[in-house]
Amino acid sequence: xxxxxxxxxxxxxxxxxxxxxxxxxxxxxxxxxxxxxxxxxxxxxxxxxxxxxxxxxxxxxxxxxxxxxxxxxxxxxxxxxxxxxxxxxxxxxxxxxxxxxxxxxxxxxxxxxxxxxxxxxxxxxxxxxxxxxxxxxxxxxxxxxxxxxxxxxxxxxxxxxxxxxxxxxxxxxxxxxxxxxxxxxxxxxxxxxxxxxxxxxxxxxxxxxxxxxxxxxxxxxxxxxxxxxxxxxxxxxxxxxxxxxxxxxxxxxxxxxxxxxxxxxxxxxxxxxxxxxxxxxxxxxxxxxxxxxxxxxxxxxxxxxxxxx
Amino acid sequence: xxxxxxxxxxxxxxxxxxxxxxxxxxxxxxxxxxxxxxxxxxxxxxxxxxxxxxxxxxxxxxxxxxxxxxxxxxxxxxxxxxxxxxxxxxxxxxxxxxxxxxxxxxxxxxxxxxxxxxxxxxxxxxxxxxxxxxxxxxxxxxxxxxxxxxxxxxxxxxxxxxxxxxxxxxxxxxxxxxxxxxxxxxxxxxxxxxxxxxxxx
Numbered sequence: 001x002x003x004x005x006x007x008x009x010x011x012x013x014x015x016x017x018x019x020x021x022x023x024x025x026x027x028x029x030x031x032x033x034x035x036x037x038x039x040x041x042x043x044x045x046x047x048x049x050x051x052x053x054x055x056x057x058x059x060x061x062x063x064x065x066x067x068x069x070x071x072x073x074x075x076x077x078x079x080x081x082x083x084x085x086x087x088x089x090x091x092x093x094x095x096x097x098x099x100x101x102x103x104x105x106x107x108x109x110x111x112x113x114x115x116x117x118x119x120x121x122x123x124x125x126x127x128x129x130x131x132x133x134x135x136x137x138x139x140x141x142x143x144x145x146x147x148x149x150x151x152x153x154x155x156x157x158x159x160x161x162x163x164x165x166x167x168x169x170x171x172x173x174x175x176x177x178x179x180x181x182x183x184x185x186x187x188x189x190x191x192x193x194x195x196x197x198x199x200x201x202x203x204x205x206x207x208x209x210x211x212x213x214x215x216x217x218x219x220x221x222x223x224x225x226x227x228x229x230x231x232x233x234x235x236x237x238x239x240x241x242x243x244x245x246x247x248x249x250x251x252x253x254x255x256x257x258x259x260x261x262x263x264x265x266x267x268x269x270x271x272x273x274x275x276x277x278x279x280x281x282x283x284x285x286x287x288x289x290x291x292x293x294x295x296x297x298x299x300x301x302x303x304x305x306x307x308x309x
Numbered sequence: 310x311x312x313x314x315x316x317x318x319x320x321x322x323x324x325x326x327x328x329x330x331x332x333x334x335x336x337x338x339x340x341x342x343x344x345x346x347x348x349x350x351x352x353x354x355x356x357x358x359x360x361x362x363x364x365x366x367x368x369x370x371x372x373x374x375x376x377x378x379x380x381x382x383x384x385x386x387x388x389x390x391x392x393x394x395x396x397x398x399x400x401x402x403x404x405x406x407x408x409x410x411x412x413x414x415x416x417x418x419x420x421x422x423x424x425x426x427x428x429x430x431x432x433x434x435x436x437x438x439x440x441x442x443x444x445x446x447x448x449x450x451x452x453x454x455x456x457x458x459x460x461x462x463x464x465x466x467x468x469x470x471x472x473x474x475x476x477x478x479x480x481x482x483x484x485x486x487x488x489x490x491x492x493x494x495x496x497x498x499x500x501x502x503x504x505x506x507x508x509x510x
Contacts, residue, residue, distance in 0.1 A: 068348035076483045079347060129480070131349065176481050247481060266424050266477070268416050273409070279341060279350050283411050 046118065046200045048138045053194055054122035055291075060133040062202050064276045069209045070127065071228055072177060073162065073169040080171070081209035087168045088229070090213040099159070099234035102150025109213055113199065115148070116140035120203075121196055121217070126258045126290045128222035132272045137217050139198030143191045151187065151235055158190040159183075159240030160216060161232035177243060183227035184240035184254070185218065188299055194219055194292060197230070220289040220296045222256045253309040257300070258290035262309045311380045318383065326386045330393035333361055334400065351408045358401035363475060363489055365394030366468045370496040378499070388444055391464070395441045398434055398471075426477035429470055436467035465500075468493050 069081040074088075093109040122136045146158070164180035166172040172179045189195060198217045199206055206212040211228025218225050224244050234240070244252035251265050260270045271283040289296050300308075337357050340346050346353040369390040372383045383390075410417050420427045440461055442448070449457045472490040479486055 064348045072481070076479075076481070078349065078352075131352075174484070176483060263423070266426055268420060268424075270416060271413065273349075273351065275349055279354075279408060283413065 046138050046203055046205060048118040048120040048200075048203070051119040051121050054120065054136075055124060055134060057122075057124065057134045059122060059136050060276045062204075064133060065135055065201060066207045066209055068133075068275060070129075070223065071171075071209055071211065073171045073179070073181065073229070074209065075171045076176075084170050085208035085212075087170070088163075088165075088208045088212065089168060090208065090229075093213050093231075095214065095230060096232045097145075097149050097234075098232070099236050100152040100155035101146075101235050102152060104149070112145060112197075112214065113140070116144045118199075119196075121198075121219075123194075123217060123219035124290050125217075125219065125223055125226075126272060126286065128224055128252065128256070128264060128269075130264075130267060130269060130272050130286075131275050132284070132286075132290075133275045136202055137196065137198040138200035138203065139196035139217060141193055142195045142197050142216070143193065145197060145233075146190065146235075154237050155235035156187055157236045157238065157240055158185050158187060159232075159234040159236050160185075160227045160230050161234075162227055163229045163231045177247060180231075181227060181243045182240065183216070183225055183242050184236075185216075185225070186239075186299075187235075189218065189296075192296060192299065194295055220258055220292040222252075222258060224252065225256050255300075255305075255308050257296075257305065257309075258286060259288060259305055259309065260286040261288075262306050314381055318381070318385070321386075323385060323389055326389040327393065330365065330389060330396075334358070334397065351404070355401060355404045355409055358397050358404060359475065362394050362397035362401055363468075363471055365390050365397060366464070366471060367489070367492050367496065369394060369464065370468060370493065374496060374499040392441060392444055395437050398437060402430075402434060426474055429477065430474040433467050433470035433474060436463045436470065440464060440467070465497055469497070 067082045068078045070078065071081040071085070074081040074084040091109075094106050095109065095112050096106050098104040118138055118140055120136055120138055122134060124132060125135050126132045142158075160183045162179075162181040163169065164172065166179075185195070196217050197214055198211075199214050201207070201210060206215065211226075211230075214230050215228040216226045216230065225242075239254060242252075242254055244256075245254050258269075263269050269286055272286045273283055274281060287293070337346070337354060341350055341354055344350075369387060372387045372390070375381045375383060406412060406417065410420075421431060422428070440463055443452065443457065443460065452460070469490075472486070472493045475486040475489055
């Protein structure tokens with residue numbers, strides 16, 4: 001199992017919010033003077049430490065990230081979530097943590113976050129539909145939360161569940177999917193330091209359309225594994241059901257690791273289009289495990305990835 | 310009412326229909342060059358052009374039932390509707406080849422063989438090509454009306470195939486592609502009922 005990353009930075013190293021906000025205002029003023037629009041919103045709130053797991057690739061703009069979403073709970077169109085997600089109430093929010101854990105219970109969101117070191121994780125996101133983005137998430141390692149609630153030795157998997165609230169999530173009124181959305185990870189995948197629960201992006205609290213208030217991010221798997229608006233985390237002994245896998249098992253596997261050599265039955269996964277690169281951008285070759293192979297390939301040693309797709 | 314509509318339609322010159330049909334396409338191109346197609350302009354353009362192609366194919370299929378059931382004659386415009394549909398099909402395929410797949414021929418070739426929705430989409434295109442090529446008055450005269458009409462029934466399988474292509478390209482089973490497919494099948498079913506009459510006449 002991969003080691004848990006312990007940053008050598010302390011909270012005292014973090015630039016005080018007032019200082020960097022005023023710095024940001026200066027930059028914004030300069031940008032405005034030069035006629036440049038800032039991609040990120042000016043009023044940021046969440047403080048997070050930088051992370052060694054971050055990529056230095058060019059980040060997608062806040063607009064790209066918040067106006068192009070697959071979140072079928074708010075409609076199947078890419079722009080539906082941005083249009084419909086404002087109806088979602090994210091406060092109060094509680095997460096049930098149950099199953100094979102020492103301290104099961106219903107945890108208020110603040111309690112879930114308590115004591116977890118917040119980091120900015122700039123990750124590539126590769127959708128199963130062969131497009132990708134780079135997103136500066138704010139979050140903490142899922143392993144931190146799991147350690148806190150105490151994983152029992154018999155637990156082998158982690159199951160996740162999205163909120164079911166059709167009166168606010170208009171897409172759930174369609175019977176297209178057997179709501180609520182569910183996902184799952186093997187325990188070692190869940191404990192990997194790359195796997196985070198994110199509560200924000202671009203320094204902002206998580207926008208509703210991106211899975212507010214708390215979502216999973218597993219950067220080496222196709223985006224649909226990174227379940228949004230989580231209300232339940234269960235430790236289980238058996239492989240839990242996953243929504244897309246149940247819906248179309250021939251197309252979406254339990255593992256769903258990004259793999260350019262294993263095609264989706266209906267399209268190639270060899271290349272991808274990076275969102276935000278414009279009308280004439282070149283397709284990019286898709287990387288094994290979305291470029292995180294050196295950190296995660298060991299989790300699947302000896303497994304036939306064409307069979308366990 | 311029907312007479313008034315037909316009278317108004319008779320005053321509409323056919324070239325105007327071509328122009329009107331080109332408006333949504335021109336609008337899309339304008340949006341593409343001004344950043345108006347959102348975060349993923351390539352996919353949006355591809356999708357909208359495909360939808361326009363289907364919409365014009367459906368309009369073309371509606372001509373005969375409209376005349377028979379409502380007495381409204383759009384017959385003069387049927388060629389314009391069909392060729393507009395074909396134009397949008399070509400643009401849709403061109404955007405896929407050039408902007409989406411960027412002429413990655415090996416991947417395109419694999420997709421053509423291994424992705425049923427692409428295979429079936431290409432089949433629809435292949436069915437439409439001879440219809441576009443024989444859309445002139447001269448071709449109609451040379452072939453003779455009966456043979457020409459028989460061949461142009463290829464538009465039925467072409468449109469069904471196009472509708473299936475849309476159903477197959479989306480994830481899960483959202484409603485919209487099925488509405489298109491239902492419209493296509495309904496318009497074809499209206500013809501089935503008239504088959505005996507056709508045979509007699």
